[in-house]
Amino acid sequence: MDELFQQAADTIQAANEITIISHADADGICATALLEEHLDQLHKQFSTIFLQQVSTVGLAHLARKTSGLVLFVDMGSSHLEAITRHFPDAVIVDHHKPEGSTKQLLVNPWTAALDGTKDACAASLAWKIAAVHGKPAATTALIGAQADNQEPFRTYNKEVLDAAVKKGNVTPREGARLYGISTKPLVPLLAFSYDLAIEGVTKNTAGAKKFLQELGISTEGSFSDLTEEEQQQLEAALIEKSTHPEPKITHYHMPHGEGPLKDTREAATLLNACGRMGQPELAVQLLRGFATIEQCQKVQRQYKTAVKEAHQTYKEMDLTEGKDLLIINAKEFLLPSIAGTLCSVLTRGREVPSDTVVVCLARNQDGTNTTKVSSRTLSTRKDLASWLRKAAASVGGEGGGHSMAAGAVIPTEQEEAFVKALL
Ligand SMILES: [Mn+2]
Numbered sequence: 001m002d003e004l005f006q007q008a009a010d011t012i013q014a015a016n017e018i019t020i021i022s023h024a025d026a027d028g029i030c031a032t033a034l035l036e037e038h039l040d041q042l043h044k045q046f047s048t049i050f051l052q053q054v055s056t057v058g059l060a061h062l063a064r065k066t067s068g069l070v071l072f073v074d075m076g077s078s079h080l081e082a083i084t085r086h087f088p089d090a091v092i093v094d095h096h097k098p099e100g101s102t103k104q105l106l107v108n109p110w111t112a113a114l115d116g117t118k119d120a121c122a123a124s125l126a127w128k129i130a131a132v133h134g135k136p137a138a139t140t141a142l143i144g145a146q147a148d149n150q151e152p153f154r155t156y157n158k159e160v161l162d163a164a165v166k167k168g169n170v171t172p173r174e175g176a177r178l179y180g181i182s183t184k185p186l187v188p189l190l191a192f193s194y195d196l197a198i199e200g201v202t203k204n205t206a207g208a209k210k211f212l213q214e215l216g217i218s219t220e221g222s223f224s225d226l227t228e229e230e231q232q233q234l235e236a237a238l239i240e241k242s243t244h245p246e247p248k249i250t251h252y253h254m255p256h257g258e259g260p261l262k263d264t265r266e267a268a269t270l271l272n273a274c275g276r277m278g279q280p281e282l283a284v285q286l287l288r289g290f291a292t293i294e295q296c297q298k299v300q301r302q303y304k305t306a307v308k309e310a311h312q313t314y315k316e317m318d319l320t321e322g323k324d325l326l327i328i329n330a331k332e333f334l335l336p337s338i339a340g341t342l343c344s345v346l347t348r349g350r351e352v353p354s355d356t357v358v359v360c361l362a363r364n365q366d367g368t369n370t371t372k373v374s375s376r377t378l379s380t381r382k383d384l385a386s387w388l389r390k391a392a393a394s395v396g397g398e399g400g401g402h403s404m405a406a407g408a409v410i411p412t413e414q415e416e417a418f419v420k421a422l423l
Helices: 002-014 026-041 056-063 077-086 122-133 138-147 155-166 186-191 205-214 228-241 264-276 280-287 293-316 336-348 384-393 412-422
Strands: 017-023 045-051 069-073 090-093 105-107 171-176 248-253 318-322 325-331 357-363 370-377 398-401 405-411
Touching (some): 026 045, 026 138, 026 264, 077 090, 090 122, 122 155, 248 264, 264 293, 293 325, 325 336, 325 412, 336 357, 336 370, 370 412, 384 405, 384 412
Parallel strands (some): 017 069
Antiparallel strands (some): 370 405, 398 405
């Protein structure tokens, strides 16, 4: 791998014009922040395009808009042939399992007999590349690894962790499986850390309050307001009462951060919300110190509202009903990242019969002229993955997934033909 990092760093250094094409999730955002910072230090001209998903038809469209060196980040390994065909000058920095082969530079742990789900994420790979000629921020890479659930950290992720700890920018601390330790007041922290699963405390704010009172701990304020002794006492009590098989986790505290940027998990959640809301660039700016936490938290609240609104207004969208089937074409009125959530909410709710397949089409707003298709069902009668794959292929798109949750990407001008193919 060291040679790959070196080659990637040298290729970047030699390039005049660079386009980053990255995945709009927390890991892609962290990797992009590291690479953008690196490119700025090298005084390179660059632009960044974020995608919610990668597809052959989307890549063909993007190829017409890019020139110079194209850096694929946190994506691309599943579309090596299309990248080879459409992008003569590309470097792929990705940790997903490669499909097919490419003559272009592929920085991917799987090619070095490493496990891309554990040894490295896109952010830790980007960190390694940036570290060839510079000193990138290890905390940013660690947030990416946390976002992709790569714990326990090993290989390149461990290298990132060690670098952050050595600099005093991260303090690992074993404790209870609490979520929201740096942002939530104590009572909701206990009540809404669902994973702990404590009878009478989880999902029960009155119970959580009582639990604290019985320990003699103030119910006001937050976890960080407690003395070290109180923190230990509280966590020990929670671990003892928890019914989770692994009630302990390691919290990665970032002492120099603010609010959600004090904890790697909370940081990852914030970045993901910005990505889903179509604002991954803002999240990159936050990591690079050019945007505020308040700006990102506002987007996070908008995301929650958008899901609620989609549920309230879906009936006003273009609906097609078939046998045990509801197709919603939201067009540009719904963010594609919310479409899947809407399908889940509807199949789990009472508005549609329990064996209905819900399909939602929403247009990608990433300049690829594609439409994202999401589908969910609670019924086992139909294999959604093969059904969508076939329908998508018939209109020049591609699809796949699982039998009860699947997705597809199609050219936007084929929406009508695609809906017909589903009926
Ligand atoms: Mn990733």
